[in-house]
Amino acid sequence: xxxxxxxxxxxxxxxxxxxxxxxxxxxxxxxxxxxxxxxxxxxxxxxxxxxxxxxxxxxxxxxxxxxxxxxxxxxxxxxxxxxxxxxxxxxxxxxxxxxxxxxxxxxxxxxxxxxxxxxxxxxxxxxxxxxxxxxxxxxxxxxxxxxxxxxxxxxxxxxxxxxxxxxxxxxxxxxxxxxxxxxxxxxxxxxxxxxxxxxxxxxxxxxxxxxxxxxxxxxxxxxxxxxxxxxxxxxxxxxxxxxxxxxxxxxxxxxxxxxxxxxxxxxxxxxxxxxxxxxxxxxxxxxxxxxxxxxxxxxxxxxxxxxxxxxxxxxxxxxxxxxxxxxxxxxxxxxxxxxxxxxxxxxxxxxxxxxxxxxxxxxxxxxxxxxxxxxxxxxxxx
Amino acid sequence: xxxxxxxxxxxxxxxxxxxxxxxxxxxxxxxxxxxxxxxxxxxxxxxxxxxxxxxxxxxxxxxxxxxxxxxxxxxxxxxxxxxxxxxxxxxxxxxxxxxxxxxxxxxxxxxxxxxxxxxxxxxxxxxxxxxxxxxxxxxxxxxxxxxxxxxxxxxxxxxxxxxxxxxxxxxxxxxxxxxxxxxxxxxxxxxxxxxxxxxxxxxxxxxxxxxxxxxxxxxxxxxxxxxxxxxxxxxxxxxxxxxxxxxxxxxxxxxxxxxxxxxxxxxxxxxxxxxxxxxxxxxxxxxx
Numbered sequence: 001x002x003x004x005x006x007x008x009x010x011x012x013x014x015x016x017x018x019x020x021x022x023x024x025x026x027x028x029x030x031x032x033x034x035x036x037x038x039x040x041x042x043x044x045x046x047x048x049x050x051x052x053x054x055x056x057x058x059x060x061x062x063x064x065x066x067x068x069x070x071x072x073x074x075x076x077x078x079x080x081x082x083x084x085x086x087x088x089x090x091x092x093x094x095x096x097x098x099x100x101x102x103x104x105x106x107x108x109x110x111x112x113x114x115x116x117x118x119x120x121x122x123x124x125x126x127x128x129x130x131x132x133x134x135x136x137x138x139x140x141x142x143x144x145x146x147x148x149x150x151x152x153x154x155x156x157x158x159x160x161x162x163x164x165x166x167x168x169x170x171x172x173x174x175x176x177x178x179x180x181x182x183x184x185x186x187x188x189x190x191x192x193x194x195x196x197x198x199x200x201x202x203x204x205x206x207x208x209x210x211x212x213x214x215x216x217x218x219x220x221x222x223x224x225x226x227x228x229x230x231x232x233x234x235x236x237x238x239x240x241x242x243x244x245x246x247x248x249x250x251x252x253x254x255x256x257x258x259x260x261x262x263x264x265x266x267x268x269x270x271x272x273x274x275x276x277x278x279x280x281x282x283x284x285x286x287x288x289x290x291x292x293x294x295x296x297x298x299x300x301x302x303x304x305x306x307x308x309x310x311x312x313x314x315x316x317x318x319x320x321x322x323x324x325x326x327x328x329x330x331x332x333x334x335x336x337x338x339x340x341x342x343x344x345x346x347x348x349x350x351x352x353x354x355x356x357x358x359x360x361x362x363x364x365x366x367x368x369x370x371x372x373x374x375x376x377x378x379x380x381x382x
Numbered sequence: 383x384x385x386x387x388x389x390x391x392x393x394x395x396x397x398x399x400x401x402x403x404x405x406x407x408x409x410x411x412x413x414x415x416x417x418x419x420x421x422x423x424x425x426x427x428x429x430x431x432x433x434x435x436x437x438x439x440x441x442x443x444x445x446x447x448x449x450x451x452x453x454x455x456x457x458x459x460x461x462x463x464x465x466x467x468x469x470x471x472x473x474x475x476x477x478x479x480x481x482x483x484x485x486x487x488x489x490x491x492x493x494x495x496x497x498x499x500x501x502x503x504x505x506x507x508x509x510x511x512x513x514x515x516x517x518x519x520x521x522x523x524x525x526x527x528x529x530x531x532x533x534x535x536x537x538x539x540x541x542x543x544x545x546x547x548x549x550x551x552x553x554x555x556x557x558x559x560x561x562x563x564x565x566x567x568x569x570x571x572x573x574x575x576x577x578x579x580x581x582x583x584x585x586x587x588x589x590x591x592x593x594x595x596x597x598x599x600x601x602x603x604x605x606x607x608x609x610x611x612x613x614x615x616x617x618x619x620x621x622x623x624x625x626x627x628x629x630x631x632x633x634x635x636x637x638x639x640x641x642x643x644x645x646x647x648x649x650x651x652x653x654x655x656x657x658x659x660x661x662x663x664x665x666x667x668x669x670x
Contacts, residue, residue, distance in 0.1 A: 022464040023457060051460035056491030060453035063446060063488065067421065067457025070444050073464060075457070093446050200442035200458060202417045202470060209445035210432035 001179050008171035011139040011178045012104045013038030015146035017048050018186040021076040023068035025053035025061045030116045031168040032080040032106040058083035062090040069099040070208055072199035074150065080168060081108035081122045088126065094161050095130025095224060097209055100153035101161040102146060108168040109350040117351020118168040120269060124321040124329050130224050132162040132231060133297040135268040139178045142166045144248055151190050151238045157230045167270040181246055189245050228299045235296060252301035255308050257283060258290025263366055264309050266292045267318040268330060271354055278359040289363055294330065302337045315342040316366030322346045327373030344373035352377050383566045386412045395438035396430040400598025402588030402605065403427050403504045405562045407475060410502055413572040416441060418471040419458055423451035423480030426511040427504065449484040451476045452492035452501060459497045471576050472499040478519035479509045482545045493552040493581045500575040500582045503545060506590035514593045518543035523653055524645045531648040549583040550619045556582035558618035563605025567616055567627055587614045595644020607639040612665040629670050636661050
């Protein structure tokens with residue numbers, strides 16, 4: 001294994017090179033842009049044999065992805081924040097048309113006020129679109145998640161698109177060591193995509209994207225929910241196969257020193273690295289603190305999370321997003337699906353720096369929970 | 383000109399009696415043949431041809447949304463190209479709203495990028511699917527449900543957006559106007575559009591019985607009146623070269639066209655004269 005030092009954006013682009021998409025429609029937006037740039041260069045250098053479409057908007061990027069996917073080829077795009085919001089309408093269409101598109105989202109705050117910096121409001125706001133969502137903690141996981149996502153999305157029991165989410169700047173523009181797998185290994189793990197049904201072929205004409213009346217719509221949506229449930233088994237199997245091939249195992253959640261913990265913090269994405277450091281520090285001081293990192297957010301791993309936290313006395317959930325009046329979305333998902341008294345924390349919106357002291361504050365406040373979500377790191381009132 | 387027998391849009395779809403859009407699609411597909419993929423924007427055509435679990439399309443067909451048909455087609459065309467299937471035609475059918483208004487950005491992008499596709503705007507001059515609302519392609523003086531005539535209004539007060547010229551400004555190899563009432567002219571243009579290497583745009587006028595307000599038996603007649611009065615001009619722009627493709631032997635008075643439709647019934651003689659002089663100015667310039 002040769003480790004290369006690269007950003008998550010480059011790691012994602014390396015993954016895309018390995019999965020060999022046929023069509024790549026992209027539109028630049030900070031902090032996703034370098035993914036588009038790497039891919040443009042790979043295509044220009046002949047390292048990827050794909051049609052690279054320089055679309056005029058993210059709306060057209062995802063639309064072109066859907067058209068291309070409709071012909072039965074593998075596609076990729078990437079976006080961020082405003083771009084993802086512009087795609088909103090077509091995200092639902094892509095999932096509803098059961099297109100196995102994989103897209104990277106460089107998590108960035110939504111305007112207004114305009115911000116180019118990180119939080120997870122953009123992708124969290126698309127949680128009901130029918131896309132699977134994976135939140136990576138580092139560049140290696142971003143690369144590996146892209147590889148696994150195609151295998152999961154293209155599984156005929158699933159046929160739903162996947163969004164691989166990486167924290168803007170924190171991951172997209174910082175470098176860490178990444179093992180880029182060998183092409184032959186990836187080819188074995190992820191063979192060419194051969195759709196079995198419903199694609200545009202003049203020899204077998206089909207109509208895709210038809211109009212439904214109330215007799216049919218609900219079943220079509222229910223089928224998606226069934227597929228999302230089935231995806232749980234597929235994700236487990238793909239993770240195992242990935243581990244067998246590449247030696248890295250990813251579960252729905254990652255448990256960090258949580259087995260015997262009295263206090264468990266739940267979070268998603270790059271913040272978990274900071275939390276792990278703080279946990280190590282607190283453990284040295286004798287505090288029984290642990291982390292449950294939620295990696296797969298859709299399908300939502302209810303059993304896995306519940307099993308991991310049910311023994312703890314105190315649970316605190318950190319969100320880099322919020323839903324007005326009810327707090328963080330991960331927090332609310334956990335409260336609504338599990339019999340657990342969890343405290344909620346909103347943190348790091350619009351790139352507000354998250355320091356170890358903030359995590360310590362979260363741990364303290366989890367032990368003495370408030371009944372309403374707390375915003376951590378807000379400036380003192382002037 | 384011999385008309386191919388084979389139909390690629392099956393009968394039994396849900397269009398109104400006398401629908402002009404489906405005539406246009408039938409004629410176009412006769413020229414394009416079975417090795418064709420069609421993409422539709424949301425609108426009348428999509429709704430009437432694909433009520434699940436039925437479909438009227440005998441060729442592969444895809445619909446995603448209202449404003450993105452050209453972008454979807456970009457993806458289809460690129461994917462076919464990537465698979466070496468360059469002999470497959472990619473045709474888009476978008477209404478005037480999906481083309482001139484909400485879909486203009488996606489269309490402009492697709493044309494400027496040079497995808498090898500044929501975009502046919504079936505123009506019935508308003509949002510007919512939602513109940514006759516004004517679009518950018520609604521002509522001056524027309525009464526619609528969002529530009530109604532009344533005490534303070536004579537209906538739509540802006541001229542029709544000149545979509546074919548906007549497309550021509552993209553420098554694409556082929557732009558044409560057409561009418562469903564001149565099938566031979568239209569079908570020749572579809573053939574040229576298919577043969578051209580790069581984007582082609584055809585702006586097809588098609589009378590709409592409900593939106594324009596006339597008897598369903600008169601659709602073809604209305605299309606002819608539009609052209610014979612000079613209200614709709616048939617031309618093509620091939621590699622930048624503009625050519626009128628049909629000239630009425632004797633141009634009829636515009637009022638004959640206007641008076642045949644409910645949407646113009648309210649116009650005063652003064653307004654009709656204004657429309658006539660506008661048509662005259664263009665026709666004189668084009669020697670029609």
